[in-house]
Amino acid sequence: MGGMIENFHAVIPAGGSGTRLWPVSRTARPKFLHDILGTGSTLLQSTWARTAELADPDRTWVVTGRGHVEAVRRQLPDLLRDRVVAEPSPKDSAAAIGLAAMLIHREDPDAVIGSFSADHSITNTGEFLSVVEQAAAAAAATGDIVTIGITPTYPATSYGYIETGALLRIADAPTARRAAEFVEKPDAATARTYAYSGRYRWNAGMFIMRASVLLELLEEQAPDLHAGLTRIVGAWDTEDRDAVQSEVWPTLEKKAIDYVVAEPAAAAGRVIVVPGDFGWDDVGDFDSVAKLRQPVPGEVRGVSAIGEDVEVVDVESRGVVISETERLVALVGVEDLVVVDTDDALLVTSRAYAQQVKQVVDRVKEAGRDDLL
Amino acid sequence: MGGMIENFHAVIPAGGSGTRLWPVSRTARPKFLHDILGTGSTLLQSTWARTAELADPDRTWVVTGRGHVEAVRRQLPDLLRDRVVAEPSPKDSAAAIGLAAMLIHREDPDAVIGSFSADHSITNTGEFLSVVEQAAAAAAATGDIVTIGITPTYPATSYGYIETGALLRIADAPTARRAAEFVEKPDAATARTYAYSGRYRWNAGMFIMRASVLLELLEEQAPDLHAGLTRIVGAWDTEDRDAVQSEVWPTLEKKAIDYVVAEPAAAAGRVIVVPGDFGWDDVGDFDSVAKLRQPVPGEVRGVSAIGEDVEVVDVESRGVVISETERLVALVGVEDLVVVDTDDALLVTSRAYAQQVKQVVDRVKEAGRDDLL
Numbered sequence: 174m175g176g177m178i179e180n181f182h183a184v185i186p187a188g189g190s191g192t193r194l195w196p197v198s199r200t201a202r203p204k205f206l207h208d209i210l211g212t213g214s215t216l217l218q219s220t221w222a223r224t225a226e227l228a229d230p231d232r233t234w235v236v237t238g239r240g241h242v243e244a245v246r247r248q249l250p251d252l253l254r255d256r257v258v259a260e261p262s263p264k265d266s267a268a269a270i271g272l273a274a275m276l277i278h279r280e281d282p283d284a285v286i287g288s289f290s291a292d293h294s295i296t297n298t299g300e301f302l303s304v305v306e307q308a309a310a311a312a313a314a315t316g317d318i319v320t321i322g323i324t325p326t327y328p329a330t331s332y333g334y335i336e337t338g339a340l341l342r343i344a345d346a347p348t349a350r351r352a353a354e355f356v357e358k359p360d361a362a363t364a365r366t367y368a369y370s371g372r373y374r375w376n377a378g379m380f381i382m383r384a385s386v387l388l389e390l391l392e393e394q395a396p397d398l399h400a401g402l403t404r405i406v407g408a409w410d411t412e413d414r415d416a417v418q419s420e421v422w423p424t425l426e427k428k429a430i431d432y433v434v435a436e437p438a439a440a441a442g443r444v445i446v447v448p449g450d451f452g453w454d455d456v457g458d459f460d461s462v463a464k465l466r467q468p469v470p471g472e473v474r475g476v477s478a479i480g481e482d483v484e485v486v487d488v489e490s491r492g493v494v495i496s497e498t499e500r501l502v503a504l505v506g507v508e509d510l511v512v513v514d515t516d517d518a519l520l521v522t523s524r525a526y527a528q529q530v531k532q533v534v535d536r537v538k539e540a541g542r543d544d545l546l
Numbered sequence: 547m548g549g550m551i552e553n554f555h556a557v558i559p560a561g562g563s564g565t566r567l568w569p570v571s572r573t574a575r576p577k578f579l580h581d582i583l584g585t586g587s588t589l590l591q592s593t594w595a596r597t598a599e600l601a602d603p604d605r606t607w608v609v610t611g612r613g614h615v616e617a618v619r620r621q622l623p624d625l626l627r628d629r630v631v632a633e634p635s636p637k638d639s640a641a642a643i644g645l646a647a648m649l650i651h652r653e654d655p656d657a658v659i660g661s662f663s664a665d666h667s668i669t670n671t672g673e674f675l676s677v678v679e680q681a682a683a684a685a686a687a688t689g690d691i692v693t694i695g696i697t698p699t700y701p702a703t704s705y706g707y708i709e710t711g712a713l714l715r716i717a718d719a720p721t722a723r724r725a726a727e728f729v730e731k732p733d734a735a736t737a738r739t740y741a742y743s744g745r746y747r748w749n750a751g752m753f754i755m756r757a758s759v760l761l762e763l764l765e766e767q768a769p770d771l772h773a774g775l776t777r778i779v780g781a782w783d784t785e786d787r788d789a790v791q792s793e794v795w796p797t798l799e800k801k802a803i804d805y806v807v808a809e810p811a812a813a814a815g816r817v818i819v820v821p822g823d824f825g826w827d828d829v830g831d832f833d834s835v836a837k838l839r840q841p842v843p844g845e846v847r848g849v850s851a852i853g854e855d856v857e858v859v860d861v862e863s864r865g866v867v868i869s870e871t872e873r874l875v876a877l878v879g880v881e882d883l884v885v886v887d888t889d890d891a892l893l894v895t896s897r898a899y900a901q902q903v904k905q906v907v908d909r910v911k912e913a914g915r916d917d918l919l
Contacts, residue, residue, distance in 0.1 A: 196876075486913075488905045501891040501918055503569075503906040506899020510880070512892070518874040519887060521894055526879020532861045533876040540859075545874055 178309045180283045182384070183224035184273040187217055187237035187245060187291035188263055192534040193458040193527065196518035197495060200546050205292035206244050209456065209495070210465055211479030216292045216456065221249050224289060226302050234258060234277065235291070236269040261422045266378070267398060267433040268425045271391050275406045278384040285312050287381040288430070294465055296452025304449040308381040310345035317445045318390070318438045319381040320352065322374025324450040328364035331457055331528070333357055333376040333431075337446050352444035355436050374446060377453050380430060390434045398426045398433070459511040460527035463493045476504055480514075492524075518545050551682045553656045555757070556597035557646040560590055560610040560618060560664035561636055565907040566831040566900065569891035570868060573919050578665035579617050582829065582868065583838055584852030589665045589829065594622050597662060599675050607631060607650065608664070609642040634795045639751070640771060640806040641798045644764050648779045651757040658685050660754040661803075667838055669825025677822040681754040683718035690818045691763070691811045692754040693725065695747025697823040701737035704830055704901070706730055706749040706804075710819050725817035728809050747819060750826050753803060763807045771806070774798045832884040833900035836866040849877055853887075865897075891918050 191204025198204040205217040212219065217235075224233055230251050236258040237245050246252060258273055270288050277284045287305060295301045308319040322335045338351035355376060359367060367373035380387075392399040401421045408417035426433075438444045454461050466477045476487040480496035486503045492510035494502050502514060511527060513520040522530060537545050564577025571577040578590040585592065590608075597606055603624050609631040610618050619625060631646055643661050650657045660678060668674045681692040695708045711724035728749060732740060740746035753760075765772040774794045781790035799806075811817045827834050839850045849860040853869035859876045865883035867875045875887060884900060886893040895903055910918050 196874075486906050486909045488902050488909075489899065500889070501910070501915070503891065503893045503895075503903075503910075505893065505895035505902050505906060507883070507894055507896050510894065512894055514892060516873070518876065519885070519892070520876045520878070521880055521883065521885055522876075522878035523880050526862065529861050529878050530876075533859050533878060536859045536861075537874070537876075542874070 177229065178227060178285070178306055180281060180285050180313070181228050181309050182232040182277045182281065182284050182286045183228040183234065184270055184277075184286055184288040185217075185220055185224060185233070185235045185291050186266055186269045186288060187235050187241065188260070188266075188269065189290075189292060191292060193530045194456070194462075195530055195534045195537075196513055196515045196520055196545065197497070201240065202244070203241070203292075204456070205290075206241070206248065209462060209479070210294060211477070211495075215248055216294065217245065218248055219294070220289055220291050221252070223295060223298050223301060224287075225251070226298070227287065227305055230256065232277075234273045236260060236273050237291075238263065261419055263427075264422065264425050265427045266430040267391070267395065267428045268402070268422075270380070270430050271387070271398065271402050272405065274384045274387045274391075275402050276409065278388060279406065282385065284384040285309050285381065286384050286387065287379065289379055290455075292456060293377070294452075294454045294456050294461075296465075298451070300451035301449065301453075304447055304451065305379075305381065307346040307349060308379075308445075308447045311341070311343050311349045311445050311447060312382045312386075314343050314345070315341075315445065316383060316386050317443045318386065318435055319349070319445045319447060320435065321377055321379040321381075321449040322352075322446040323377045323453045324448055325368040325373065325375055328361065328368040329375065330358055330361055330364045332455070334359065334367050334373040335376050335446055336373055337448070341445060343445075346445075346447060349445050349447050351442065352439050352446045355431060355439055355444075374448055375453075376431070377449070377455070378431065380435060387434060390438055394437050395426060395428065395433045397424075398428070401425045458527040458530060459493070459495075459513070459522060460524040462495070463509070463511055463524050463527075466493055478502075550602065551600060551658070551679055553654060553658050553686070554601050554682050555605040555650045555654065555657050555659045556601040556607065557643055557650075557659055557661040558590075558593055558597060558606070558608045558664050559639055559642045559661060560608050560614065561633070561639075561642060562663075562665060564665060566903045567829070567835075568903055568907045568910075569886055569888045569893055569918065570870070574613065575617070576614070576665075577829070579614070579621065582835060582852070583667060584850070584868075588621055589667065590618065591621055592667070593662055593664050594625070596668060596671050596674060597660075598624070599671070600660065600678055603629065605650075607646045609633060609646050610664075611636065634792055636800075637795065637798050638800045639803040640764070640768065640801045641775070641795075643753070643803050644760070644771060644775050645778065647757045647760045647764075648775050649782065651761060652779065655758065657757040658682050658754065659757050659760065660752065662752055663828075665829060666750070667825075667827045667829050667834075669838075671824070673824035674822065674826075677820055677824065678752075678754065680719035680722060681752075681818075681820045684714070684716050684722045684818050684820060685755045685759075687716050687718070688714075688818065689756060689759050690816045691759065691808055692722070692818045692820060693808065694750055694752040694754075694822040695725075695819040696750045696826045697821055698741040698746065698748055701734065701741040702748065703731055703734055703737045705828070707732065707740050707746040708749050708819055709746055710821070714818060716818075719818075719820060722818050722820050724815065725812050725819045728804060728812055747821055748826070749804070750822070750828070751804065753808060760807060763811060767810050768799060768801065768806045770797075771799045771801070831900035831903065832866070832868075832886070832895060833897040835868070836882070836884055836897050836900075839866055851875075 191198035490504035564571035
């Protein structure tokens with residue numbers, strides 16, 4: 174495999190519940206396990222297919238909840254048995270990536286790791302791979318934290334942004350720039366300024382760095398978390414692995430890697446941004462799904478159907494139908510609608526309100542209908 | 547029963563497929579057999595409850611397709627066995643009402659009959675009854691065809707209209723007027739003129755007249771139909787009833803009673819209109835259903851739910867959910883939507899496009915999916 178990057182290890186955090194994609198995404202079967210875009214692969218499988226171009230199975234790790242380990246293994250037949258890291262409970266990305274980094278570092282002290290969420294979508298894989306190559310080169314050359322800054326294609330308010338600084342002129346990473354600052358999800362007016370400035374990029378949560386650098390920063394910024402992970406890894410190859418992990422894990426800080434590592438590093442002038450423009454989307458809600466899923470020839474005009482053998486009849490309508498059932502779905506005179514048909518729950522929403530699907534999940538929870546979550 | 551009208555017999559034609567109410571209304575289980583308004587009674591049962599105030603069971607007839615006889619009997623326990631007239635195939639209202647009129651006339655030569663579709667909705671029963679009383683009085687006093695002209699509440703283009711003429715000053719029917727003309731469903735501009743003129747009424751297809759008058763007009767205007775019905779009725783009480791009906795019925799003209807009887811009578815100055823304003827609606831499509839079904843206290847704000855144990859969660863939405871399943875239905879950010887959830891088909895339409903649901907039925911038919919019709 175000629176394109177592989179030296180010392181590169183891929184980490185795929187497969188967590189998150191994807192509540193805005195209910196009723197497809199459920200607690201027991203979250204977003205990354207679904208082919209929610211109707212591509213023929215689940216989001217996890219598509220992520221694996223991309224990272225397979227960057228690292229061999231021996232150097233590809235998936236971190237996921239204990240309850241999802243079996244499903245992850247079923248979906249990824251090439252995933253090696255000891256490359257699955259099971260989390261007893263969700264502890265956000267600092268613990269997940271930190272644990273994987275520590276396990277990788279003891280095998281390969283020169284490792285450069287890249288972390289890529291299991292539930293995002295990338296349209297242009299070739300461009301993605303070349304950007305990650307630059308990022309890995311920059312990480313190896315500098316010892317900094319490298320992130321990929323997505324070129325905004327609209328004034329998104331649901332993503333954080335990265336302010337970029339000076340061009341760094343790194344030999345194998347010609348587009349790499351200093352990251353000036355990570356900024357939170359902006360309001361609509363600020364998002365417009367950012368999106369059209371040419372200076373701000375979306376934070377896609379992709380981090381590429383030497384494992385040793387990540388662990389140093391973790392020790393510096395979150396010593397308790399680092400110590401806890403060290404204890405877990407110390408027992409990893411012994412019969413006490415489960416016992417120690419079960420004891421220590423609940424005590425770990427629940428923090429995002431952005432907060433624990435990337436932001437302090439940026440403040441210290443140690444973060445690099447490699448700009449990326451490869452059709453990235455976090456598939457955060459059904460508006461994303463509708464946007465990413467254009468009607469293809471042969472499909473009913475204006476309405477995209479996602480699911481096995483979905484039958485749609487549409488009359489003067491536009492939208493997306495996502496179905497897990499065998500029922501005929503008929504749309505008549507509706508615009509930009511999203512219909513999600515599952516065995517026990519039906520959702521009808523408009524693209525503009527897709528973010529608020531979360532409220533339905535909250536209400537279902539309040540009603541004690543855990544069977545629907 | 548003090549309110550009963552002398553010599554009055556009620557005829558309930560229970561036909562029509564209600565394709566614009568698909569997927570609730572199906573060939574095997576048409577509109578009139580459904581509680582589509584969520585009142586706790588099917589449209590047929592509600593019609594029966596109204597006519598029961600006008601005529602005893604002995605004087606109440608239901609004309610329906612052979613395939614629906616058992617369902618009709620199950621829904622109407624008070625319906626007498628020999629008061630159900632089964633049609634071998636749909637032959638429209640002239641044949642249906644003509645046959646009932648002939649069967650009634652041989653029992654009661656002085657009968658006044660009133661025909662009331664099994665699948666319409668009336669909100670104010672008290673007012674309806676008093677209007678029918680006037681109509682029956684006018685029919686008995688004059689020997690004319692009496693129809694009820696509904697006061698338009700909006701410029702409907704889906705109803706025919708009746709142009710009213712001079713007040714007739716009939717003793718027990720003080721509001722009765724001469725009918726000048728029946729007019730077809732108008733375009734939108736004409737409908738506006740009609741609706742606000744104070745001179746045009748909706749034709750609700752309710753006819754009240756002496757049975758003898760109807761039969762005379764039938765003989766005059768449709769002699770073949772009259773002869774055919776006479777043959778069928780001649781064998782009615784013999785063991786040849788089914789054989790004769792099966793032989794003759796297919797040869798009968800398929801015509802609406804409006805066309806065969808009411809329009810020629812109007813041209814001859816023999817039709818009377820009694821104006822009625824009692825919340826009549828033909829429940830022709832889901833827009834009617836949405837209009838008639840206002841949210842009631844305790845229901846989810848803005849969304850009406852129709853069906854047994856329907857569970858709806860709505861977020862900033864407005865519309866109607868009609869469900870025959872046990873699934874949770876969630877609406878998020880949608881306006882004036884109609885969602886119809888059945889075991890094998892799901893319909894999502896907007897109130898404005900409700901008329902076009904018929905197109906879905908046509909498409910399902912073309913696709914050979916008779917199981918869904």
